[in-house]
Amino acid sequence: MPLAPFSLLLHFEPVKVRFWGVRGSIPVPGTSTARWGGNSSCVEVSHKGAVLVLDCGTGARALGVDLFRRQVRELDLIFTHFHMDHLFGFPFFGPLYAPNFQVRISAPSFSPEEVRNRLARYANGIYHPVRIREMPAEVSFHSIKPNTPFDRGPFHITAVRLNHPGGSVGYRIKCKDRVVVYVTDTAPLAAPGEGAAAGERPSVLEQHLLDAMHRADVVIFDTMFNFDEYLEKMSWGHSYPEYAVALCKVAKVNHLVLFHHAPDASDEDLDGLASTWAEHSEPRVTLAAEGGVVDLEG
């Protein structure tokens, strides 16, 4: 029997993270956001044809188009919470309209019915012309409980509670030996000068988040505010870069991706933020850009 070419033996299928929407609060298309992107939160993690979609902001529309191009016929969609910027794209997500497309939808909730009911209140014939029960795809609903691990295809996932009005959860996603952590939306889990970021003892919630982030290859973190904005709007439920960087350092994270950019942040503002952190190591820090891809070799 002929041996496989050496190049094939070395070929590993990467775990891939792709950003379809990187903006928080409201989509902001326009000339001042064209380079970093104006669509709201939607991130894809994929491996060997298995697709995990994190949130369904307006970025999900283009993702749906791309999934058909790639001839994907099933996926998992996981919500962090149901604020509109994470939901706007749901009724415009093409796979929901394709018969025989399997879409498994999961969200933090008490029951699968609660997940379905929350989405049905949005896709109900009033706010969107098509009701959820009229969507032709094979849709199923699943409940997620924080700190109770679950599997979706090759992805082993744990949800962790965050600090956000109405509640939100982050996800630690392990695939092969790679770990991606998605932490949006959240305010810091400690006040300035307290908690792990300040070298102090973390609260129980902050320790859970640190555990979820521990030695991750990539952490995607809500940094919608700068520090002064955070002080003005502490109850809004969003973080700032210095907190994310400090937490990632404690958790020994390799690469931090700043995410959920403020709608008022222009391309020039985000260029400035990127250059501020460009030389940082432990962790390396970059900004999420719409269309950007992070490849993690397995």
Ligand SMILES: [Zn+2]
């Ligand atoms: Zn948000």
Ligand SMILES: [Zn+2]
């Ligand atoms: Zn939110």
